[in-house]
Amino acid sequence: MYKITGVLLAALLVTASVKPVNMKQLQDATLNKTNDTLYVVNFWATWCKPCVNEMPYFVKAQDGFGGKKVKVVFVSMNSVRELAAVQQFVSAKQIKEDVLLLNAGNPNNWIDTVDVSWSGAIPATVMYRNGKKVYFREGEFTQNELDSIIQTKIN
Amino acid sequence: MKRIIAVAAAFLLLASFAPEQGYKVGDMATDFNLKNVDGKMVSLGNYKDAKGFIVVFTCNHCPFAKAYESRIIALDKKFAAKGYPVIAINPNDPNEVPEDSYANMQARAKEKNYPFPYLMDESQQIAKAYGATRTPHVFVLQKVKGDYMVKYIGAIDDNSDDASAVKEKYVENAVNALLAGKKVSPDFTKAIGCTIKWKKA
Numbered sequence: 001m002y003k004i005t006g007v008l009l010a011a012l013l014v015t016a017s018v019k020p021v022n023m024k025q026l027q028d029a030t031l032n033k034t035n036d037t038l039y040v041v042n043f044w045a046t047w048c049k050p051c052v053n054e055m056p057y058f059v060k061a062q063d064g065f066g067g068k069k070v071k072v073v074f075v076s077m078n079s080v081r082e083l084a085a086v087q088q089f090v091s092a093k094q095i096k097e098d099v100l101l102l103n104a105g106n107p108n109n110w111i112d113t114v115d116v117s118w119s120g121a122i123p124a125t126v127m128y129r130n131g132k133k134v135y136f137r138e139g140e141f142t143q144n145e146l147d148s149i150i151q152t153k154i155n
Numbered sequence: 156m157k158r159i160i161a162v163a164a165a166f167l168l169l170a171s172f173a174p175e176q177g178y179k180v181g182d183m184a185t186d187f188n189l190k191n192v193d194g195k196m197v198s199l200g201n202y203k204d205a206k207g208f209i210v211v212f213t214c215n216h217c218p219f220a221k222a223y224e225s226r227i228i229a230l231d232k233k234f235a236a237k238g239y240p241v242i243a244i245n246p247n248d249p250n251e252v253p254e255d256s257y258a259n260m261q262a263r264a265k266e267k268n269y270p271f272p273y274l275m276d277e278s279q280q281i282a283k284a285y286g287a288t289r290t291p292h293v294f295v296l297q298k299v300k301g302d303y304m305v306k307y308i309g310a311i312d313d314n315s316d317d318a319s320a321v322k323e324k325y326v327e328n329a330v331n332a333l334l335a336g337k338k339v340s341p342d343f344t345k346a347i348g349c350t351i352k353w354k355k356a
Contacts, residue, residue, distance in 0.1 A: 047218045049252075050350060077347050079316045106313040106323075111345040120310075121289035121350040138288070139350065 016099045018087045020080050023104045023113060030073055031128045037069040038154050039128040043114075045077040046089045050140045051123040055095070057143045061150055062097060068154050076101040077122055127153055177286010180342045184296050184303040187281045189244065189274035190257075192264040197242070197272045199296070199303060206238030207297040207306070207333060209326060212287040214245045215263050216254035217349035219315050220290045224267055226311055226318055227291070230326060231271045239295070239330045241271040246282035247290070251352035282351055289348030295329045295339070306333055309344030
């Protein structure tokens, strides 16, 4: 019993807890941070296959550039009604990075806030550093593409 | 006059070589000839009495597309008789997403009793020409002197998650405005959606 509790506790400690946020909270956690960290913000959803495929690349990138201050933030586009399912997914995949669930109402009112070139298709990724947007992409990455873009943005 | 036509033709030719750009509101949309789930080919030109079209790039697998299935049926039921039928087009490569295969499209159309054509854009050229990027992605067209002018691009409404909580029915408002001879506003909106699954090069 103790063992099982211990394992559960360990799982809870290492995996992220999914937080619903509004646009202001998302920006405060990423864009508005004026430190040297590169915030790599990935928009995804549990049902989006290309998104799920590329998530390990982000995890690997964060680990690889660990000493260089790269912070990956996963932003779920799932409905807030699916919060439990998103949490379950994150726990099952043992995702340790921050996972936010953006609950910001009509996407037509906030998609341009992220990037005017974004049509709304996911996956999409935006990078911020020192309070500025330094990169945006609609579509998937390969590990190499992601690593080399991060490399150019942290130098 | 001849010169203007030549310049316009050259421009159109140029435009046809840059399909990735896609249409903006006010552009003339291309007709197409795509295979419907009943095996017949469908073109906009087949609809002699239509005043325009509600062209919806959609698919089987995407949860957003699924969330909108009954709302797309409702659009056709409401507007086909008024001259604006729905034309649904699946642009996805079935090698990427088997759920979006032609056979599965046929099954979905039958299961949901689609009152509109559900076409396969096998070459993906129409999705590229229109500039569709996600499913569902709507283009409302109006017939103008035999051409098809793009009058609205974007989302069906402002709430994919909950049809009962919708405040703005973008497509419905756009078609109603066209029927009333009024300006469409807004004529461009965005929504979260699934990427179109392009063929791997």
